[in-house]
Amino acid sequence: MSDYFIGIDLGTTHSAVYYSQSGQSQAGRIQQLAIPQFITAGQVDSRPLLPSFVYFPHDTEFLESDLLLPWGKAHSIVGQLARELGAKSSGRLVQSAKSWLCHSRVGADENVLPVDALEEVEKISPAAVTEILLAHLVNAWKVSFPNAPITEQNVVITVPASFDPAARAITEQSAERVGLRARLIEEPLAAFYAWLSDQKNWTENLTVNEHILVVDVGGGTTDLSLIQAVEKDGALGLERVAVGRHILLGGDNMDMTLTYHLAAQLAQKGTNLEPWQITGLTQACREAKERLLSNPDIAETSVVVPSRGRSLFNNSVKATLTQADVQQLLIDGFFPQAQLDEQAHKVARSGFSTINLDYEGDPAITRHISEFLSRHDVKPSKILLNGGVFNATVIRNTLEARLQSLLGGIPLTMLTPSHLDYAVAKGATYYAKVQAEGGVKVKSGLASNYYIGVASPMPAIPGMASPVDAICVAPFGLEEGSEEQMLPNEFSLVVGESVIFRFFQSKHNEADAVGKVVSAFALGQLNELSPLSVRLDAGHYQAGEMVRIYLTARVTELGLLLLQAHDTQSDLNWTIEFQVREV
Incomplete structure (x- = not known):
């Protein structure tokens, strides 16, 4: 049994770690881990939040002694100093890497960050940045708890509820690479568990x-x-x-809204900002926003954008952000009046x-x-x-x-x-x-029955597509995280070539038995979901060969239906993933 329970919030803007010793039943014993990080060159401080920023310095930018953390030399700078350095220069900072994990057109393993990388800066992938951030948190734990290896603890990492299966898998793989055996939980659900932990009697x-x-x-x-x-x-x-x-x-959008508002004001006065200054202005706007929002009595505040030159003061660009700006741009812009049934606007x-x-x-x-x-x-x-x-x-x-x-x-x-x-x-x-x-x-049980399409044994009929039956693989009420279930019959699986897997969902909320067949002629009583196009590795079989298999199914804590096809003649197995959570 592990000595500690550890929760890691790998946030888009900040990351945090909490922990609790096992065997202590009181929720009040949950504590926060202070995370060592650079606050200036050569100076390390332990803080409750780790800004999720990674900065890649020039070879001559720091002395070797400036980059020493409690666990050794840093090859990149993570945290508070990274954010500050990125605000003063362009092409070396990675931020919001987490959002890239579920990009619709860029793979999580593609080397695309920093987006504005200088020629001398080698780009890395969103998955690699995730690994860098997790490694920093793992090392922070090692420093505080040298006798309790984090690899032996019960670790949970939070992810957005809307993360797609690939993004979740990348997060788990990055955790494994730094030695974590972690489970995942949705961030809103984790926030609700935090509320529960504060209640003496939540049922009241x-x-x-x-x-x-x-x-x-x-x-x-x-x-x-x-x-x-x-x-x-x-x-x-x-x-x-x-x-x-x-x-x-999110909050970053609000900061950028204020940034472009002030940049436009400066442009009208003849001052056009360079990209690196936009980054600096964004950080200044974030701080100004927090000052104005925390004190409504302040009518306005100055925002300073540094310029390159011998004198920072003499070369600075100044702008003014007012309470009226915050009201119009943030309150009215992000939280306007809305009517029930009103849809988010689509923009060309x-x-x-x-x-x-x-x-x-x-x-x-x-x-x-x-x-x-x-x-x-x-x-x-x-x-x-x-x-x-x-x-x-x-x-x-x-x-x-x-x-x-x-x-x-x-x-x-x-x-x-x-x-x-x-x-x-x-x-x-x-x-x-x-x-x-x-x-x-x-509990996060399924709200419907879910089925997979299986080619019917009926012979092909001219002018008619090959009939497909639907077989229940995940019944209504199945709790996410439950043990896998085996379907009662054997099937044939095509390997080594691209095939289509069809999925269906029941329209009612009565549980069907695992393995129940809905015939091709009765598919109208089901809703067909988006199909998956997959090419399964052939292993020692020939491409296109049909393999005799049995199926097992389970739904993970994050709503991912995992179908595993097990070869009856060898140890080979294939996994098909499908999101069954309601969105």
Whole structure:
């Protein structure tokens, strides 16, 4: 048994680590790990958050002694100093690497970062950056707990609820490369577990059939989830019933909004900023935003953009950010009034664009919430907010008012979150603890039956496509993370060439038995889902050969249906993955 439960929030903008010693039942014993990092050249300080920035210095930029961490020499700079250095120069900084893991057109293993890399800077992949960040956190643990190897601990890493299967797999693989045997949990669900850990008796705050909307706005993404209080064997239970799609929209968008606002003002006065100055202006805008949002009595604040020259003061460019700017650009822009059933706006895209992240076209978080709730036909009565964006009282109050209006004035309770910057890591630790030692668990069972298409034994008929039956592989109510189930019959599998796997979903909520067959003539009673085109490795078989197999199926904690085809004549097996979570 491991000595510690460890929760890692590998955030887009910041990363954090919490831990709890096994055998201690009190949730209050969950503690935060201070993370050593450079704050200036040669100076290391341990801080609660690690900015998720990686900077690749020039060979002559630092002395070797300037790059010594408690665990040895750093080849790249991670954390606070990386962010500050990136604000002063271009082409050497990687940020928001996590969002690249689920890019629709760029593979996580492609060497594309930094996007604006200088010729002398060797680009690396989003997966490699993820590994660098995780390695830093692993080394931080080793320094604090040299006698408790993290490879032997119970580790949970958080990911966006909307991460696709490939992004989850890359995260797990990166963890394995630095010696972690980690499980994954959705960030909104982790935030809810953090709330649970703070409650003496959570059942006093919820009633049967109530829905809790979790709104998690991080640095780079907005994650939405619905959790329902249900009756289970005469007691109150919890189920996660829906998650939102991947929305690249967060605090970083707000900072960039202010950046381009001030850059446009300066351009009108004849000052055109260079790309490296835009980066510096963004960091200055982030700090100015936090000052203005935390103190509404401040009418305006100066924003300074450094210029290259002997005197930083004499060559600086100055601009002014006002409370009115923040109100118009951030409050009205990101949290406007929205009506239930209102959809996020679709924006016409340019025919050509640079290779970069697929940022959301509509910045209105309230419209994304409306679209999500409309899709699932739910009016939540409880709201849990998470993310550093909500440290600003004005933003919290604005969103509460907008949701109250959107939901038609129904009574709405705002649940008190754990620390907004740390809740996800804390909740991941508590999740690991209750999974191992018992406690309240949020069930995430399937809301439908799921089927895979199998070619029918009927002979082909002229003018008619080969009939396909649907066989149940994951029944309604199957809890995510449960043990795998074996289908009762054997099948034939084509290997070594591209084939199509068809998936179906039931329209009702009554559980079918694993292996139940829905005939080709009755497929109209099912919803067909997006097919998968896959080429399975042939192994020692010939390409195109049909292999006799038996099937097992299970659904992971993150809603990934894993079908494993086992060769009846050898040790070969093949895995087919499909996302079955409601989005």
